Amino acid sequence: MxxxxxxxxxxxxxxxxxxxxxxxxxxxxxxxxxxxxxxxxxxxxxxxxxxxxxxxNEKLRKKYDLIYRNKIISTQPITPYVFLKKIQDIRKFIYDKGANKVSKNALYNCLEKLLSDKNIKFLHLNGTHNILKQIIVEVSRYINFLQDIDKDKIIIKLYKLTGGNDEMIILVKETIKQNENKYNFVNSIISKLTYKLKKMFNYLYKFRIPI
Missing domain, CATH: 1.10.287.110 (DnaJ domain)
Known part of the structure; x- marks a missing residue:
């Protein structure tokens, strides 16, 4: 490549x-x-x-970036910190591109690969309690950017990552709920603003008010 x-x-x-x-x-x-x-x-x-x-080309770059990032992950020395760093890099990637421009399928595929059963097993054997918690918190931030069908799949991955630890199970539930509330709050504000703008433009158009 x-x-x-x-x-x-x-x-x-x-x-x-x-x-x-x-x-x-x-x-x-x-x-x-x-x-x-x-x-x-x-x-x-x-x-x-x-x-x-x-x-x-926006579409070609999205496809290339997915392969490119997966290749970088596969060629790096495997450590729990590498997994955490790559998951944190997703946040920067989303903010740089803009949430609306990030492919939901590409995001899911990236998370699914990082949280494969093999990698989760590796993290259980080699990762510290703190790194596992940071990964859970980080991944929880991205769940609302996924399609509904993929959200549950990644949430199941997070529960697997807890290894049955009560503290981390609670963390998964709380972080998902917190981020969902934030996401819904932002969407609610956007919907209200969109409605008001449409109403205003309809009024201006009705009375032919120049803008």
Whole structure:
């Protein structure tokens, strides 16, 4: 798998503007007219164009990012802290992209892979009580971004992660409830604002008031 972020010399959280800026710079640097009969640079410019076409396209980038992140996870040394760090990185990814732009399927697949039965067993054997609690709290924040059918599957994973520990079972219940209340509260405010805006625009349209 080609590392398109490395090819374009950007971070994986780069914005579309940063992607375009880096592409223009590299395309100019490795343009065939400037590197006549240089086979290495010919291959380089092909990779640059391929990377740009993928990362500048929202749908293609979502698919690529899922594979890219899973590859990073699989090539890192396995430690409980790595699992915690990767789960924490999801939050940054959601905030950088915007919750509405994150693929629900991609988010579920990522969480499902991180919380596979094999990984949960590993965390039970090697993880500290504190790391397990942090993972539970972190994952609970993402559940409301999932489709309803996938929410229950991830919640079951969290209960498996508790290993039957009473304290952590209570933590799962409380964090899920707290985040659900926050999510519903925010959605309620958005719904009310949307309703008021629609009402206002309908009024302006009815009386042909210029805006």
């Amino acid at each position: 080609k590392d398109f972020y490395k090819i374009l010399e950007i971070d994986s959280s780069a914005s579309l503007n940063e992607i375009k800026k880096s592409y223009r710079r590299l395309a100019l640097q490795f343009h065939p007219d400037r590197n006549f009969d240089n086979k290495l640079n010919e291959k380089k410019i092909i990779d640059i164009i391929e990377a740009y076409k993928t990362l500048s």
